[in-house]
Amino acid sequence: MSHAIQDRPVATVKRASSLSSARLPRWSPIAIAAGSVAAGIGIGLAAGWHSRVQWGMIAALLFVLATYVLTTKVEGSRQAKDRVATSLVWVCFVLAVVPLLSLAWVTISKGMDVLDPYFLSHSMNGVLDAEAGGGVYHALLGTIEQVAIATVIAAPIGLLTAVYLVEYGGGKLAQAVTFFVDVMTGIPSIVAGLFVLATWNLMLGFGPSGFAGAMALAILMMPVVVRSTEEMLKLVPNELREASLALGIPKWRTILKVVLPTAIGGITTGVMLAVARITGETAPILLLVFGTKLINPNPFEGAQSSLPLYVYEQYAVGTDAAVSRAWAAALVLIAFVMILNLVARGIARWKAPKTGR
Secondary structure (H helix, E strand, C coil): CHHHHHHHHHHHHHHHHHHCCCCCCCCHHHHHHHHHHHHHHHHHHHCCCCCHHHHHHHHHHHHHHHHHHHHHHHCCHHHHHHHHHHHHHHHHHHHHHHHHHHHHHHHHHHHCCCCCHHHHHCCCCCCCCCCCCCCCHHHHHHHHHHHHHHHHHHHHHHHHHHHHHHHHCCCHHHHHHHHHHHHHHCCCHHHHHHHHHHHHHHHCCCCCCHHHHHHHHHHHHHHHHHHHHHHHHHCCCHHHHHHHHHCCCCHHHHHHHHHHHHCHHHHHHHHHHHHHHHHCCCHHHHHHCECCCCCCCCCCCCCECCHHHHHHHHHHHCCHHHHHHHHHHHHHHHHHHHHHHHHHHHHHHHHCCCCCC
């Protein structure tokens, strides 16, 4: 009996050792990635390929293959499949991040040559496009006013439409609204500009203005707000609605005090995505606002400029000074969208419901 008791731990250790298997060290993915990059560059240079994109694709393929082969020999085929899936996720992540970082680097490096307080506080009044000098103040002011007006028009309409579809809709009217929202999502920006041009400018007789461009931008913004807000409202648990209604609170107050505060973070993000989309539109502005070198603070009368239109006009000139101004304006546009997103995230966190412990 005593021998059986003594032999039991030994058998347990043998069984545990038979179940354990060898594993690659934690630093192996980094080593495989470094070796794959070196091999990809070497193969590219040997083949006479001078494109870094080709080097990167070869390195990514070698990384996945090397990970699979090494993991199969050390850990087995089952772990190899898991590591290959993880490697593919990392490769896709890098492929998505590299163009973004490259775009940011090129824009910053070329835009900082001209970007200074003078550039942000002056217009192009009295400056020829081929000459050095001038600024982007008139275009920045126009973009701020046009995007603000478009947001004031589109955000409430989109929000109320989404609330109707989720909380009240269910008949043929809701189906028709959903259908038209889907159709409007794919409308090209030039079509929205032509619609406002035909109705507001030609039929009603109004001239070019920032407000006309803002209406076209609002048309482009509304379906994005509706779709994003609709999905966020659907994520709110029905238990919250039922608990509020069980206390005798009216439905409209439940939506206002329970549903919307719960989904405010996602709604704000959706609105900011819509704002980011319309901020870079050029075709409606070109048709309806026309552009100008002067500062026009009145969006309801007279031609205005905008940052995308300013970038297009300056880059089309082709001189070194104009191209530098175009890159600087593009950097200002990116910073403008980034600041809007940061402000929206801050508001969403501030207004989000606090959960006590």
